[in-house]
Amino acid sequence: MTDGDSVDVLRISGLTLDLGGRRILGGVDLALRPGQVHGLAGESGSGKTMTGLAALGLLPPGARTGGRIELEGTDLLTLPARQLAALRGRSVSMVFQDPSTSLHPMLSIGHQLTDHLRHHLKLDRKAAKERAAELLTQVRIPNPREALGRYPHQFSGGMRQRIAIAIALACEPKVLIADEPTTALDVTVQAGVLRLLRGLCDDLGLAVLLVTHDLGVMSAIADEVSVMRHGLVVETGPRGRVLTEPQHAYTRQLLDALPGRSTV
Amino acid sequence: MSPRWVPSKGAGGKSTGVEGAGGGDGDRLPARRPTGRRLPGRRLLARHPLARFLLRRTATAVLLALGVTLVTFILTNLVPGDPAAANLGQRAIGDPAIVAQFRHHYGLDKPLPVQYVTYLGNLLHGDLGESQQSHQPVSTDLSTAVPATLELAGAAIVVSLIVGVAFGVVAALRRDRFTDQLLRVVSLLGVSVPTFWLALLAFYVFFYRLGWAPGSGRLDPGMTAPPDVTGLYTVDAALAGQWPVFWSAAGHLALPALVLTAYTVGLLTRFTRSAVLEVLNQDYVRAARAKGLPGRTVLFQYVLRAALVPVITVAGLAFGALLSGTVLVESIFAWPGLGAYAYRSATTLDLPAVMGVGLVVGLVYLTVNLAVDVLYGVIDPRVRVQ
Numbered sequence: 001m002t003d004g005d006s007v008d009v010l011r012i013s014g015l016t017l018d019l020g021g022r023r024i025l026g027g028v029d030l031a032l033r034p035g036q037v038h039g040l041a042g043e044s045g046s047g048k049t050m051t052g053l054a055a056l057g058l059l060p061p062g063a064r065t066g067g068r069i070e071l072e073g074t075d076l077l078t079l080p081a082r083q084l085a086a087l088r089g090r091s092v093s094m095v096f097q098d099p100s101t102s103l104h105p106m107l108s109i110g111h112q113l114t115d116h117l118r119h120h121l122k123l124d125r126k127a128a129k130e131r132a133a134e135l136l137t138q139v140r141i142p143n144p145r146e147a148l149g150r151y152p153h154q155f156s157g158g159m160r161q162r163i164a165i166a167i168a169l170a171c172e173p174k175v176l177i178a179d180e181p182t183t184a185l186d187v188t189v190q191a192g193v194l195r196l197l198r199g200l201c202d203d204l205g206l207a208v209l210l211v212t213h214d215l216g217v218m219s220a221i222a223d224e225v226s227v228m229r230h231g232l233v234v235e236t237g238p239r240g241r242v243l244t245e246p247q248h249a250y251t252r253q254l255l256d257a258l259p260g261r262s263t264v
Numbered sequence: 265m266s267p268r269w270v271p272s273k274g275a276g277g278k279s280t281g282v283e284g285a286g287g288g289d290g291d292r293l294p295a296r297r298p299t300g301r302r303l304p305g306r307r308l309l310a311r312h313p314l315a316r317f318l319l320r321r322t323a324t325a326v327l328l329a330l331g332v333t334l335v336t337f338i339l340t341n342l343v344p345g346d347p348a349a350a351n352l353g354q355r356a357i358g359d360p361a362i363v364a365q366f367r368h369h370y371g372l373d374k375p376l377p378v379q380y381v382t383y384l385g386n387l388l389h390g391d392l393g394e395s396q397q398s399h400q401p402v403s404t405d406l407s408t409a410v411p412a413t414l415e416l417a418g419a420a421i422v423v424s425l426i427v428g429v430a431f432g433v434v435a436a437l438r439r440d441r442f443t444d445q446l447l448r449v450v451s452l453l454g455v456s457v458p459t460f461w462l463a464l465l466a467f468y469v470f471f472y473r474l475g476w477a478p479g480s481g482r483l484d485p486g487m488t489a490p491p492d493v494t495g496l497y498t499v500d501a502a503l504a505g506q507w508p509v510f511w512s513a514a515g516h517l518a519l520p521a522l523v524l525t526a527y528t529v530g531l532l533t534r535f536t537r538s539a540v541l542e543v544l545n546q547d548y549v550r551a552a553r554a555k556g557l558p559g560r561t562v563l564f565q566y567v568l569r570a571a572l573v574p575v576i577t578v579a580g581l582a583f584g585a586l587l588s589g590t591v592l593v594e595s596i597f598a599w600p601g602l603g604a605y606a607y608r609s610a611t612t613l614d615l616p617a618v619m620g621v622g623l624v625v626g627l628v629y630l631t632v633n634l635a636v637d638v639l640y641g642v643i644d645p646r647v648r649v650q
Contacts, residue, residue, distance in 0.1 A: 056554055089556030096554075101547035106569050106644050115565070116555040151645040167555065 007033050009207045010055065010092070010175045014067035017050055017231075019060065024050050026231040027067065032175060032207035037198065039222030039239070040211045041254065047231040048211045052177040055209070056094055057084045071175065090120045092175045093168040098184040099160035103152040103167075109136075110148030113167055120171045135166040139196060158189030162196060169200065176201075179211045194221050215258055219243050227251045318634075325630050329623055333387070336622035337380050340615050347372060347613040351396045370396060370615075383619065392623070393616030397608060402620040405605060410624060411495025412482060413594070413601035417586035418496070419521040424528035425579055431529065432536020432575075433568070439541065447533060454530025460592035463523045467596060470519055477519040480598035484512045520597040524590065528582045535578045539571035546570070573643055580636035587632075588625040 010032040017025035025047045032038050040048050053059050055069055057076060069076040071091060076084060096102035104112060113135060114128035123131065129148065136144035139162040141155075152160055161181060168176055178197060182190040198221045201208045212218060218225055218239070225242040227235045227250065235248040246252045348357065348366050356362045367373045371382060386393060392402035435447040470477040478484060482497055490500035490509050497513035543549060544567060552566045591603035598604075602621065609617035641648040 058550065058554055085556050085558070087556070089554060094551070094554040096547055096551055098547065102551040104548040104552070104566055104570070105646060107565065108645075111565075115561065116557055119557055119561070153646050164551075167551075 009034050009072060010209075011070045012051065012055070012067070013070070015051065015054060015069060016066040017047070017054060017059070018064045019050075020062060024231055025054075028228070028231070028233055030209070030226055030233065030236075032209055034174070034205040034207050035202060036223040037201050037208040037210050037221050039218040039225040040209060040228060041213065041215060041218055041225060042228035043213060043254075046228040048213075048228055049179055051228070052094065052179050052209060052211050055175070055177055056088055056092055057081075058088075058094075086120075089116045089168075089173070090171045091173050092177065093171070093173040095161070095164050095168045095176065095178040095181045097180040099157060099164045100152070100184070102164055103160060105152055107151075108148065109150055109152065109155075109163055113148070113163070113170060116167075117170050131170065132166075135170055136163070138169070138200070139163065139166045141166070156189075157185050158193060161185060161189075161193050165193075165196065165200070169204070169206075172204070173206070175207045175209065177209045177211070180213070181210070182217055183212070183214070190217070191220075197221065215243070215254060227254065321630075321634050325627065328626055328630055330384075332622050332626040333384065333619055334380070336619045337376075337383070337615075340613070340618050341376060343613065345613050347396060347615060350611075350613045370394070383616075392620045395609070395614055395617045397612050397614045397617065402616045405617065406602075406620055406624060408495065409600060409602045409605040412599060413587055413590060413603060415496040415498065415517060416521055416524065416590060416594070416599060416601060417583065419517055420524035420528065420586055421579065421583045423521065424525045424532055424582070427525065428529045428532025429536050429568075429572075429575060431533040433540055433563070435533060435537040436540035436544065437563075444537075447537075451530035451533040454526040454528075455534075456530075457526060459523065459527060460596065462526055463520070463593045463596040466519055466523050478512070478515045480516075480596075482513060482516050482599065483509065484516075487512055520593050520599055523593055524586060528579075528586065531578060531582055532575060536571065536575050539574045540567060543567050543570045569643060573640065576636055576639050576643070580632045584629045584632045587628045 008031040010030075012028055012030040015025055015028040016023070028047070028051055030038065030040070030051070040051065042048050050059070054065060055076065057079075059065070065077050067077070071087065076087070076092075079087075103109075110129065110132055113132040114123075114125075117123050117128045117131055118125070121128075132148055133144040136147055141147050141159060141162060147155075147163075152163070155163065161184075165181075176197075181197065182193050185193060194217060197208060197210070200206060210218070210222060222239045225235075225237065225239050226233045227242065227248065229250050235242060235246065235251050237247075242251060243255065246255060347370070348363050352362065352366060356366075364373070371379055374382070383393065390403065392406070394400065395402050395405055398405055431447050431451065435444045438444045467477075467480075471479060483489065487509060490497060490504050490506050490513075493500050493503055498510055498517060501507070501510035501513055549562065549566055552562045557566075588602070590599075590601060591607050593599070594601045594603035595607060602624065605617065606621040608614070609621060
């Protein structure tokens with residue numbers, strides 16, 4: 001997209017998606033770089049979430065794709081299922097919108113934090129547990145060792161999302177796709193989760209794709225912003241430029257819809 | 265009786281398994297209540313909510329047993345017919361002295377309320393009365409009939425759970441494909457074919473025609489029962505190391521048990537299928553896939569665990585029904601179990617025996633119910649006592 005093509009860790013080019021005879025994505029281009037948060041904005045149904053799911057190969061059955069999604073040069077769309085599964089959760093991982101439904105209610109936090117660790121990294125039970133406790137510390141869950149034996153319903157919404165983030169980060173992925181990670185949370189804890197994401201992105205050199213319809217969230221932490229509409233990226237650029245001097249009429253519309261917009 | 269027994273969530277077919285178990289606020293395992301004052305005797309109960317839960321359930325059981333005896337007593341006495349006429353021979357019935365003696369012996373000459381209170385008083389000492397038909401204490405009759413049925417129903421439910429859950433999972437994963445359609449037909453047949461007809465057919469084909477199955481009863485003729493430990497012949501024979509007896513008992517058990525599985529397999533297949541489909545749509549399953557876990561792990565650890573909650577509810581009900589409702593199969597295979605005993609007692613107006621059967625059936629349902637509730641807690645931590 002920009003200069004330094006070589007540093008793009010995930011590059012989506014000309015991605016198309018058809019589902020049940022309908023065109024959902026009409027040629028999406030996006031590039032993610034390590035240590036940067038790339039915000040993907042747009043109204044519901046604009047194809048933001050589908051773009052994220054496509055990068056994980058988790059599209060609904062019957063979906064037909066075109067274009068390329070390259071992870072460090074490897075095209076994920078043409079990769080055999082087995083190899084894709086090996087990358088999923090390992091190199092590319094995902095945080096879902098609502099942690100009260102994306103964590104299994106009947107499995108302990110420790111179980112959910114360690115099963116993919118043990119699968120991908122072949123850690124033994126003890127090493128995986130060590131790593132899990134470390135991760136919980138990293139996302140600032142108090143008493144991490146004790147927390148491992150507890151269940152999702154014993155945590156607040158914000159803590160659950162922190163745990164979901166810890167799960168996503170367990171195998172040290174290069175790319176993190178966060179699909180509306182704060183939408184289901186109380187406003188009071190949203191900022192904390194965003195700050196955590198930003199910090200992890202900086203400290204670990206993660207490339208983050210932040211899918212959100214909330215431009216306020218976007219302006220708080222994104223480096224680059226892309227705006228989607230009807231399955232197409234209508235505008236891409238550094239946050240400052242896109243949010244202050246929008247080139248596209250739709251971006252302007254979105255910005256005008258923000259409360260207290262005059263001071264953006 | 266507890267209204268939760270009605271499988272409102274599990275049997276609705278639309279249960280998520282997740283919401284179903286978590287949302288209940290009835291007298292499930294109680295949440296910890298702040299205990300202001302601490303009486304010394306209550307400390308155990310306060311600290312062990314499970315103990316409190318079990319204690320309350322036991323109290324319910326006593327009330328239920330009382331209700332069962334009352335209802336059975338009233339119903340049995342409402343039935344037109346005379347126990348003396350049903351139990352005494354043709355000649356004896358013509359002799360008023362014998363009839364009077366019969367009535368006196370069984371307390372039938374006393375007013376009904378007195379009869380009932382006497383029965384309850386004896387019940388407190390574990391005395392269920394004497395069967396007018398077998399002239400043995402009802403408790404003795406039941407102690408052989410109940411294990412026989414338990415063995416039959418236990419074998420049937422174990423096989424049903426394995427086959428039914430497997431069928432249901434496969435049907436859900438192959439949704440709307442050929443395998444799913446095939447399993448739909450199989451389960452529909454299983455649920456709709458009358459069990460007695462299937463029993464007759466199976467007996468005719470596998471015993472009379474093919475000679476694969478042994479005849480009726482629990483053991484081959486001339487074989488003695490293994491030493492009584494559990495009353496389950498297969499288990500007792502295995503414990504005693506009497507392998508010929510074990511194989512004979514297992515052989516006799518196989519056909520009636522398989523006949524009984526037809527219905528429960530059909531039932532469990534349908535419930536498992538819908539429960540699994542429901543869970544497959546959950547976010548946490550997608551999240552598990554996003555973690556790159558192998559399909560097997562996702563299925564067994566993430567999907568099945570949640571799907572089993574409604575399945576266990578139905579399986580519990582089915583087990584209760586098997587334990588108390590095998591009358592026809594037991595009479596066709598001459599299986600000396602509870603169903604056969606209930607049938608014989610009812611047709612001869614054998615009041616103490618009928619009441620005994622009623623009590624056992626009530627307790628069976630209560631126990632199965634309790635087991636299901638405890639299992640909920642094992643599967644779902646949100647139901648568990650903190």
